Amino acid sequence: xxxxxxxxxxxxxxxxxxxxxxxxxxxxxxxxxxxxxxxxxxxxxxxxxxxxxxxxxxxxxxxxxxxxxxxxxxxxxxxxxxxxxxxxxxxxxxxxxxxxxxxxxxxxxxxxxxxxxxxxxxxxxxxxxxxxxxxxxxxxxxxxxxxxxxxxxxxxxxxxxxxxxxxxxxxxxxxxxxxx
Numbered sequence: 132x133x134x135x136x137x138x139x140x141x142x143x144x145x146x147x148x149x150x151x152x153x154x155x156x157x158x159x160x161x162x163x164x165x166x167x168x169x170x171x172x173x174x175x176x177x178x179x180x181x182x183x184x185x186x187x188x189x190x191x192x193x194x195x196x197x198x199x200x201x202x203x204x205x206x207x208x209x210x211x212x213x214x215x216x217x218x219x220x221x222x223x224x225x226x227x228x229x230x231x232x233x234x235x236x237x238x239x240x241x242x243x244x245x246x247x248x249x250x251x252x253x254x255x256x257x258x259x260x261x262x263x264x265x266x267x268x269x270x271x272x273x274x275x276x277x278x279x280x281x282x283x284x285x286x287x288x289x290x291x292x293x294x295x296x297x298x299x300x301x302x303x304x305x306x307x308x309x310x311x
Contacts, residue, residue: 133180134248135302138264145169145259146243150203150233153220158231163199164259168290170200170283171253173246173308176222177206177213180305181249183272184280188250189227191280198287200230205241206249206309214309241308248305254286254296262290265300 149159163169172188174181192200202223208215216234223232235241244253254263263286270276286296 133304134307135304136251136265137245137247138300138302139245139253139261141261141264141298143261145171145255145261146240148233148240148243150235150240152231152233153216153223156231158201158233160259163255166199167197167257168199168262169255169259170198170287171244171255172200172202173205173241173244173249173251173253174202175204175206175211175214175249175306175309176218177211178249178306179272183270184250184267184278185222185226185228187278187280188267189229191284192228192230195284195287195291197291201233202228202230203233203235203240203244203246205235205238205246207238207311208236210311211309238308238310246308248303248307250305251303251308252283254283254290256290257293262286263296263300264303266303269301271304 206214256262270278289296
């Protein structure tokens, strides 16, 4: 079922998290406290909306080396086996993702972020306060618009320049998070 992101209020602090990546190494929000910010993407392997942008997202993340990126899969992997860690590893390889892909097995982190769909993007500034939430771009499967990453790219550039991201922010649209 397609759903839009919840558009969490700008300025919201980065929720605390501690999650393992696909190799079992723990990543926390505190790891990014002294950086330029953090881009958090709630994604999964089975969703056609994520598949639609995954290669372009990998390219964009690689091109914006100054902005750390983490992807999080919050979906219930028991009910959606395509979102189990082995399949997520295959997705990361297929999509060219070199950033950490984190597993939110308890789903507590997804709830803390108020993630609603996949993909759902949350961009935090150097103070780790929410500066952008919303869409990768205006493309969705079947709408005929090119996958460019323009919305997210512009937001990252503004944050890296220490500027606010101009509003309005277009909500992300995708498959609903698969809660237990």
